[in-house]
Amino acid sequence: MKENFDFLMPSVNFFGKGVIKKIGNRAQMLNMHKPLIVTDKFLRKMDNGPVEQTLNSLKEAKVDYVIYDGVEPNPKVRNIEAAKKIYLDNNCDSIITVGGGSSHDAGKGTGIILTNGDDITKLAGIETLENPLPPLMAVNTTAGTASELTRHCVITNEETKLKFVVVSWRNVPLVSFNDPMLMLDVPVGLTAATGMDTFVQAIEPYVSTNRNEITDGQCVQAIKLVEESLREVVANGHNIEARTKMVEAEMLGGMAFNNADLGYVHAMAHQLGGQYDAPHGVCCAILLPIVEKYNIIACPERFAQLAEIMGEDTTGLSTRDAAELSIKAMRQMCDDVHIPRSIKSMGAKPEDFELMAENALKDGNAPSNPRKGTKEEIVQLFQEAYDAE
Numbered sequence: 263m264k265e266n267f268d269f270l271m272p273s274v275n276f277f278g279k280g281v282i283k284k285i286g287n288r289a290q291m292l293n294m295h296k297p298l299i300v301t302d303k304f305l306r307k308m309d310n311g312p313v314e315q316t317l318n319s320l321k322e323a324k325v326d327y328v329i330y331d332g333v334e335p336n337p338k339v340r341n342i343e344a345a346k347k348i349y350l351d352n353n354c355d356s357i358i359t360v361g362g363g364s365s366h367d368a369g370k371g372t373g374i375i376l377t378n379g380d381d382i383t384k385l386a387g388i389e390t391l392e393n394p395l396p397p398l399m400a401v402n403t404t405a406g407t408a409s410e411l412t413r414h415c416v417i418t419n420e421e422t423k424l425k426f427v428v429v430s431w432r433n434v435p436l437v438s439f440n441d442p443m444l445m446l447d448v449p450v451g452l453t454a455a456t457g458m459d460t461f462v463q464a465i466e467p468y469v470s471t472n473r474n475e476i477t478d479g480q481c482v483q484a485i486k487l488v489e490e491s492l493r494e495v496v497a498n499g500h501n502i503e504a505r506t507k508m509v510e511a512e513m514l515g516g517m518a519f520n521n522a523d524l525g526y527v528h529a530m531a532h533q534l535g536g537q538y539d540a541p542h543g544v545c546c547a548i549l550l551p552i553v554e555k556y557n558i559i560a561c562p563e564r565f566a567q568l569a570e571i572m573g574e575d576t577t578g579l580s581t582r583d584a585a586e587l588s589i590k591a592m593r594q595m596c597d598d599v600h601i602p603r604s605i606k607s608m609g610a611k612p613e614d615f616e617l618m619a620e621n622a623l624k625d626g627n628a629p630s631n632p633r634k635g636t637k638e639e640i641v642q643l644f645q646e647a648y649d650a651e
Contacts (some may be wrong), residue, residue, distance in 0.1 A: 267474050269521050270413055272400075274437045277513065278506075282315045282401060282441045285358070286323025292397050292436060294356040296326045298349045300369035301360040302333040305403065312444045313358045313360050328352040333361065333368045335492040336535045336542065339382060340419045340427060342371035349376060356397040359435075362456060363407025366400050369431045370415035372598020373398055383419055386426040388626055391433070400435040403444050405495075406456025406509035406543055410438040414626075418536050425536030427626040434520075440513060442505040453499055455543030456597040457492040457508055457535070461595060462546040463515035466489065469521035469557060469564045470630040477522035480514040485571050487511035489595075496599045506528065525631035527553045530643065532625055535617035538607035547601040551593040553644050556639070558585050560632035565589075615644040 276284055289297060299316065306313045306329065313329075322329050330345040345368060349357075359369035373395030375382050387393065400410035409416075415428040447455075464484035465476050491507035498504070530553065531545035558565050565585035569576050572591040576584035597605070619640035622628060635643075 265604065267472070267521065269476060270431055270434055271411055271517050271520060272435050272438045275411065275513065276437070276439045277509065281439050282312070282444065283319055285316055285399070285439060286319035286321070286325055288399060288437050289320060289325045289356075289358070290323050292399070293357065294325060294358075296328065297356040297358045298345065298352070298354040298372070299327050299329045299330050299358050299360060300333060300345055300372060301329070301365050305361055306331040312401060313586060316358065316360050316401055322355050324607045325356075328354055333365050333377050335364055336418045336425065336539055337364045337368040337371065338418050340420060340566050341368050342375055342417065345372040346375055347514060357395075358399045358401065359410070360401040360403065362402070362404035363409040366402070366407070366409035367416050368434075369398060369400070370395065370409075371428075372500055374415060374428060374433070376562070382417060382428065383426065385428050386626070388429045389431070390428065391430040394432050398435045399437045399439070401439045404448055404452065404456040405445060405505070405512040406459045408460070408512050408519070409550060410435060410440070411516040412514060412520040414520070415643040416532065418539075420517050423537045424621060425532040426483055427532065430628045442502065445505050445509070446500050446502070448499060450496060450499065452481065454496050454601065455547070457488065457495065457543070458550075458596065458601060459494065459543035460484065460508065460512045460515050461488045462550050463519045463524065464511065465550070465554065465568065465592070466524040466527055467515075467518040468568060468601050469554070469561055469632045470522045470525060471632055472630045473597045477518040480518040482571055484511040484514035484518065484571065485568070487514070489572055492595070493598050499526035523630035524627040525553070525557070526622065526628060526635065526640070526643070528627040529625035529631070530618070530621040530640065532627075533622050534605060534608060534610065536632065537614055537618060538609045544601060544608070545605070547596050548603065548647055548650070549643070551589050551596065552643055552650070556590045556635070556643060557631065557633045558582070558589070605644070605647045610644070610648055612645065612648060615641045618644060
């Protein structure tokens with residue numbers, strides 16, 4: 263556990279029903295005269311959806327805007343280059359992202375190449391950015407990645423199929439908006455996938471080598487909220503109480519991993535996402551019980567605590583046996599929300615595992631994993647995820 267640490271999060275976070283109406287006012291306060299709205303086509307077409315509500319708030323505040331709606335899942339370099347062109351062609355001065363993690367990462371990526379050089383692939387890593395991004399606000403529509411809160415920008419190089427991370431305090435949005443009413447119609451599959459991402463983002467920081475007392479508290483509460491609400495919100499997306507709890511969990515987990523970092527689950531999931539364009543939350547969920555079982559020997563007492571946090575009865579058990587119950591609870595959560603058990607479901611191929619393992623160990627999330635692995639061990643973890651039934 264770190265004794266000295268910094269703690270990063272947006273300066274202002276709006277949470278709760280109806281906070282989307284505050285966007286226009288905040289844009290005025292930040293002197294946003296013509297923001298670029300970064301989103302996807304699905305959200306833009308929704309009647310009275312998040313994009314329309316965002317635009318209405320900006321219109322009421324008499325803030326002009328331009329829209330880029332070409333964001334793809336696992337946003338690509340081509341997405342941020344296209345957004346940058348629209349930004350420059352229309353003399354924009356700021357960015358507002360509307361969507362889930364893909365929109366937020368695309369908006370951050372656009373900001374990065376506007377102020378730090380054209381080739382974002384050369385900026386992969388931790389604290390590589392020398393210049394601030396244009397003013398950035400994030401309107402969140404899924405309880406998942408927490409990218410609206412964090413310093414992480416995840417982009418896929420479509421030529422090499424490598425998903426890489428640019429981690430910098432300069433990426434943290436100035437203002438975030440989390441309105442659970444925007445999430446009521448999120449499809450079941452996306453609800454489950456993003457909810458599992460939240461779950462993973464609360465578990466990995468809890469066992470991270472960079473954890474601290476503040477992030478521990480956030481992780482514990484986030485895990486409890488997911489245990490209380492994810493199954494319910496998958497069963498009934500219009501359960502407002504469950505949606506609200508999942509947003510709370512997502513924010514807490516995001517704050518935690520923004521400061522304590524993640525581990526091999528995310529490092530490996532990025533390889534699956536880049537190689538096969540697979541849904542990030544599903545990749546994380548499949549890998550979670552496999553990677554964390556591998557990690558147990560590094561900090562068994564932490565995993566025993568996780569078992570208790572997840573509601574398992576550890577009375578009379580040894581630390582190691584209690585730790586194993588945490589893996590059982592993780593797998594049960596995956597099964598309950600219908601996550602597939604094998605990465606075969608996303609088209610994974612064993613012949614790709616060696617390169618993916620090599621790149622996973624280079625990922626910005628790898629250094630904080632509690633157990634330090636070799637390339638051969640990471641290949642074996644991919645293989646276990648492939649062979650899982």
